[in-house]
Amino acid sequence: MKVSLGKVLSSKRKAKRITQQELADFVGVSKTSVSKWENGQTYPDITLLPLLAAYFDVSIDALLNYEPELSKEEIQHIYLSIQKSFDTQSAEEVWEQLNSFIHRYYSCYPFILQMGMLLLNHYDLLPGENTQEKADKYLGEALKLFIHIRVNTQDIKLINEATKMEAYCLLVLKRPDEVLDILGQYVPTHLPADDLIVGAFHLKGDPVKAEATSQSGIFQNLFILISSMTNYLQLLLKDPVKLDTTYQRELMIIETFNIEALNPAIALNFCLSAASVHALIGNKELLFNDLNRSLAILQKNKDSLLFKPDDYFDRVQDWLDQQALGNQPPRNAHQVVESISSFILTHPSLDIYREEEEMKQIINQLTEIRERRS
Structure with a gap:
């Protein structure tokens, strides 16, 4: 299952009887960008989704034609768009945006894994008074995501990745006994x-x-x-x-x-x-x-x-x-x-x-x- 954003945009635009150039002018991008969105070659920046949804008078979920699974390309696009948002939006806005996506795609475990990784890689940029407070809060949130994956998915590869990330969070949060409980005390034999x-x-x-x-x-x-x-x-x-x-x-x-x-x-x-x-x-x-x-x-x-x-x-x-x-x-x-x-x-x-x-x-x-x- 995939998000059919391009098809929805094309359908809504034609129903509204406007050209790609008119939509591009309203959003503030080039006609080429709109064409690529509709053809599925690229995706709009995350910050443009509320504007597009309001323009077509639909919810963001309806605009995305939401289904609970995302493709690898869609996951990558969302991760990199949120990452880019740290340079253009406030920490509070990025955190709200991140939370919104986590709740929307909570059952898409590959996506949730990447959102947990994003928290690990960028927690210092999120709202908070000091680095330790941020670590406690956002690594705690990442830990919950990794446990959610480990407990609920049937994908062995995802379980292994989530387990290691869970242990990493516990280590940073200074809970070493739990790390050893999860991973054991010796490096496992590895057959590449x-x-x-x-x-x-x-x-x-x-x-x-x-x-x-x-x-x-x-x-x-x-x-x-x-x-x-x-x-x-x-x-x-x-x-x-x-x-x-x-x-x-x-x-x-x-x-x-x-x-x-x-x-x-x-x-x-x-x-x-x-x-x-x-x-x-x-x-x-x-x-x-x-x-x-x-x-x-x-x-x-x-x-x-x-x-x-x-x-x-x-x-x-x-x-x-x-x-x-x-x-x-x-x-x-x-x-x-x-x-x-x-x-x-x-x-x-x-x-x-x-x-x-x-x-x-x-x-x-x-x-x-x-x-x-x-």
């Missing part, structure tokens, strides 16, 4: 499905799909490895030798596989995590290297932080297209820049370095990047 799928395509005599699947597995596992090593850095403050070894090895992986271009967001996360560690142990040289590297990544990826195939990973685009957000990162570039700015300008671990000349230069570069993106 990608190797089995590769083997199946190989037996079928389809080397192209076998190679694409193998690339996609390596592509994803690389990001998992880098995330795990980034988290590991934080555990090694009292073991400087292992800390430096982990840092150098992770840096080598990032450089070898061109991660700063493939997945700029995960490379930025490594830089900031490493910077916080090096600040705490007093390694000023590596601290400034990490911060300068993060700014260089932002400079190289001025337009977006999209996941990007390259000459080595040249067969992963189809796999990316099948993901919930396609090649879009969970936070847009503007929000990432603001997070980095907040870290550099306010993180307590950097306080003792703020009068250093190199830190002042870093802050000046950061200010220029923010101004260009505003």
Whole structure:
């Protein structure tokens, strides 16, 4: 089942006896945009739905021709539209909008999973007095969504994903015993499905799909490895030798596989995590290297932080297209820049370095990047 927005718009427009150009003029978009909406090529921005519904004198549900399931493309569109709304609407308006969609599609479990992920990725931008209050409230809401999925869906893949996200929420909410109750105390043995799928395509005599699947597995596992090593850095403050070894090895992986271009967001996360560690142990040289590297990544990826195939990973685009957000990162570039700015300008671990000349230069570069993106 799908939302038939394009068909409804076309039908309502024709019943009202207006042209695509007249509708476009009323809404404030181009005629081409209206044409693409009606043909199902794109969707209107979420903020335009109330205006369109009022113009045709129908409810938003009627405009959407609502049914309880959404396609992957529709889920992606709603997620990215809400994400974009953080830049144009108040936190209260975005929260109201998000709640409205959650209630409307509460039985569409793939959609609810993504809304829980959106809460995890953007809770700091939602209404609240301070970061801890926001974490308690919105991670609590995300936790309820993940439990709702786990309890009610029959889809094993969704159950597994929701369970891991449930555990993540509990960890951030400082409820470790419940995390261990859900996941156990040991890492489970993992048989990668990608190797089995590769083997199946190989037996079928389809080397192209076998190679694409193998690339996609390596592509994803690389990001998992880098995330795990980034988290590991934080555990090694009292073991400087292992800390430096982990840092150098992770840096080598990032450089070898061109991660700063493939997945700029995960490379930025490594830089900031490493910077916080090096600040705490007093390694000023590596601290400034990490911060300068993060700014260089932002400079190289001025337009977006999209996941990007390259000459080595040249067969992963189809796999990316099948993901919930396609090649879009969970936070847009503007929000990432603001997070980095907040870290550099306010993180307590950097306080003792703020009068250093190199830190002042870093802050000046950061200010220029923010101004260009505003």
